[in-house]
Amino acid sequence: MEKDIDSTEKTEPPGTNEDPGHWEEKRYSDPSLRKIHHRENSKIIPIEKVPYLRSFRSNHRSVAFRGRFFPDATPTEWNDWRWQLRHRITDIHTLGRILILSEDEQRAITGFTNHLPMAITPYYASLLDKGNPLQPLRRTVVPVTAEYVHSPGEARDPLGEEHDSPVPGLVHRYPDRVLFLVTDFCSTYCRYCTRPRLVGNGSKTRFTVAQWERAIAYIEASPTVRDVLLSGGDPLTLPDEKLEWLLSRLRQIRHVEFLRIGTKVPVVLPQRVTPAITRMLKRYHPLWMSIHFTHPDELTPEVTQACARLADAGIPLGSQTVLLAGVNDSLETMKQLMHGLLRMRVKPYYLYQCDPIVGSAHFRTPVEKGIEIIQGLRGHTTGYAVPTYVIDAPGGGGKIPLFPECIVGRDGDDLLLKNYQGHIYRYPDPGSELGSKEPFKPSWH
Numbered sequence: 181m182e183k184d185i186d187s188t189e190k191t192e193p194p195g196t197n198e199d200p201g202h203w204e205e206k207r208y209s210d211p212s213l214r215k216i217h218h219r220e221n222s223k224i225i226p227i228e229k230v231p232y233l234r235s236f237r238s239n240h241r242s243v244a245f246r247g248r249f250f251p252d253a254t255p256t257e258w259n260d261w262r263w264q265l266r267h268r269i270t271d272i273h274t275l276g277r278i279l280i281l282s283e284d285e286q287r288a289i290t291g292f293t294n295h296l297p298m299a300i301t302p303y304y305a306s307l308l309d310k311g312n313p314l315q316p317l318r319r320t321v322v323p324v325t326a327e328y329v330h331s332p333g334e335a336r337d338p339l340g341e342e343h344d345s346p347v348p349g350l351v352h353r354y355p356d357r358v359l360f361l362v363t364d365f366c367s368t369y370c371r372y373c374t375r376p377r378l379v380g381n382g383s384k385t386r387f388t389v390a391q392w393e394r395a396i397a398y399i400e401a402s403p404t405v406r407d408v409l410l411s412g413g414d415p416l417t418l419p420d421e422k423l424e425w426l427l428s429r430l431r432q433i434r435h436v437e438f439l440r441i442g443t444k445v446p447v448v449l450p451q452r453v454t455p456a457i458t459r460m461l462k463r464y465h466p467l468w469m470s471i472h473f474t475h476p477d478e479l480t481p482e483v484t485q486a487c488a489r490l491a492d493a494g495i496p497l498g499s500q501t502v503l504l505a506g507v508n509d510s511l512e513t514m515k516q517l518m519h520g521l522l523r524m525r526v527k528p529y530y531l532y533q534c535d536p537i538v539g540s541a542h543f544r545t546p547v548e549k550g551i552e553i554i555q556g557l558r559g560h561t562t563g564y565a566v567p568t569y570v571i572d573a574p575g576g577g578g579k580i581p582l583f584p585e586c587i588v589g590r591d592g593d594d595l596l597l598k599n600y601q602g603h604i605y606r607y608p609d610p611g612s613e614l615g616s617k618e619p620f621k622p623s624w625h
């Protein structure tokens with residue numbers, strides 16, 4: 181296979197900072213660095229002279245929002261992803277200036293501290309409805325007290341990732357591929373996140389260069405691994421040089437054929453997709469990207485530009501969407517989202533049934549709802565617009581596509597599913613009849 185990187189070339193870890201995920205945050209805590217410079221290819225450039233920052237188009241809503249809540253920010257600063265990260269909304273005081281918070285939201289933000297933190301980029305905050313706590317996008321990023329309710333069948337690590345983790349930060353479940361968790365940092369925290377145990381400083385795992393080295397050594401020693409998925413946290417929140425160091429090290433491993441990045445950054449922080457990072461990513465092909473979309477309201481001009489830059493760099497783009505009650509659980513919403521993604525050259529890839537993490541009951545729909553949506557899409561619209569509907573099997577069974585033959589029965593409130601190895605797993609699915617007619621012979625895993 182052709183590789184852009186000379187496999188004998190040894191690259192140095194970028195910088196000496198021991199915590200790659202927070203490198204940018206530390207820089208920003210120095211007020212003298214604010215509002216001054218942009219860094220690209222090791223050159224320091226006055227921010228107002230960076231052409232792509234001036235030319236990035238903003239939607240009307242974000243322009244009005246900036247004028248109202250960040251009147252001192254120039255359009256160029258607003259379009260600088262580092263400015264966006266520095267000004268993330270993380271406290272009730274700032275959010276309360278922007279939104280009329282319900283009592284429940286206020287209690288959720290202030291009352292519980294040992295939990296997934298709140299963080300919202302100013303850009304994404306500009307898309308939220310000020311007066312409606314039930315607006316789909318708002319529900320995905322503003323905490324509510326239902327997050328603190330532990331319902332039956334929910335778990336802290338429902339996918340059993342820790343069980344399949346040979347070294348910290350690496351999940352090796354399928355023979356030919358690994359999930360490499362490279363940071364615990366996200367620019368915006370989704371309230372239905374699958375890994376609240378890991379992201380947002382909740383983890384005991386330190387995402388250091390030393391830990392990356394251990395994961396890379398494991399991959400080097402595992403010749404069956406041909407596919408590495410970088411995830412986290414969000415890998416695109418890493419500075420270019422750190423991400424490039426990781427990609428170049430992985431590219432030097434001969435049996436790794438293919439790299440993937442899982443990210444929500446193009447949706448919540450589209451300004452991050454700079455020409456510099458797309459040029460860098462292009463050097464590590466074949467490189468694919470799975471982008472986490474939730475709702476058609478996310479498909480703004482900014483996101484369209486970000487996806488266009490990635491697609492123009494030859495990166496195949498796929499979407500991952502979590503089915504969420506009251507957010508995107510209607511055929512019409514899902515159809516709009518999938519059609520919009522195709523227009524942006526993103527192939528709808530997976531529709532996930534929401535994982536039963538602790539505090540997710542208010543987001544989970546019956547499995548029947550997902551099947552109904554897929555049936556409403558299949559045949560009724562372009563085949564490319566139909567994602568595969570999957571349940572990531574609780575207990576570590578991997579993704580099970582919801583084809584009729586995978587549903588093997590029901591045991592009370594649990595739907596019984598068969599994975600690709602023929603093993604049976606349970607998914608908590610109260611209040612549904614799906615699977616109750618199928619004959620079931622138990623063979624537990």
Ligand code: SF4
Binds near residue numbers: 370374412
């Ligand atoms: S972007 Fe992914 S890892 Fe980060 S909070 Fe959202 S779901 Fe979790």
